[in-house]
Amino acid sequence: MYIRKSIKGNLMRIKIILVEDDDNIRELLEMNLKQAGFSVQSYFSAEKLLSTLVQKEAHAYLLDIHLPGINGIELAKKIHEKYPKAAILFLTAMQKDTYLPQALQTGAIDYIEKPFDIDLLIAKLKNLIQVLYALPTTSFQIGNIKIYLDTGMLVKGKEKIKLSMREKNILQALLKNPGQIVSRKDLMISAASEQEKISSRYLDNIIANLRQYFNDKENKLIVTYPKEGYAFEGKIKEIK
Structure with missing residues (x-):
């Protein structure tokens, strides 16, 4: 029996360090990340962070690429030298930033372009942290049904069902948080793409599809x- 709890309640243990030289962007980001439940420390320069980096380990670092002085790329290298497991996400103001390939070679996992949707940024941060800090299990069994999230395949006996990308993302969000209420907003973000958001009604339709697959x-x-949202409350077995 799982104890239901809000995902947001767990986020205060997740520490984000933000380095952005634009005061307005930095303050707005810090405010929104804190409202989303993250613990946040922000800095206006790489030098300011580096002066205390030994005491400033975080789960994820949000770095502007084009910082004055030591830029975001060099800062990312220094962070990874000290904390190899750190999740790094770059902010860039350019749609075709020529520095991006170099930036991603530092060990950063993702980037987002300015101006950006704050909900999309929060979703990306959650995904980065989940990839690096959560168990890497992608295969599950529920009753006689096997789920392979890496391929998006659901197997019921001899029947195979290929999940859509949105179905897979929503199911993954539920399975990774068993017995917990996942908010409608978080599920909609999980299913959205950078180009297109989904409606509340569309989310309900996806949930209906998933219930049909599970004969629920x-x-x-x-x-x-x-x-509030939805919770997966079935007995889940991880497939090693």
Whole structure:
């Protein structure tokens, strides 16, 4: 039996360090990240962070590429020298930033272009942290149904169902947080792309599809919590 709890309540243990020289962007980002439940420390320059880096380990670092002085690329290298497991996400103001290939060679996992949707940024941060700090399990069994998230395949006996990308992303968000209420907003972000968001009704349709795949006629596996979200409350077995 799982104890339900809000995902947001877990985020205060997740520490983000933000380095951005634009005061308005830095303050806005810090405010929104804190509202999302992250613990945040922000700096206006690489030099300011580096002066205390030994005491400033974080789960993820959000770095502007084009910082004055020591730029974001050099800063990322120094962070990875000290903390090889750190998740790094770059901010760039240019759609075709010629520094991006070099930036991603530092060990950074992702980037986002300015101006950006704050919800998309938060979703990317959550995904980065999950990839680096959560268990790497991508295969699960629920009853007689096997789920392979890496390929998006759901197997019921001899029947194979190929999940859509959005179905897979929503199912993954639920399975990675068993027994916890995942908010409608977080699920919609999980299913959205950078080009297109999904509606609340579209989310409900995806949940209906997933319930049909699991033959969950009484909604006991994927449980609805009105005005909150959904929780997966079935017994989940990891496939090694």
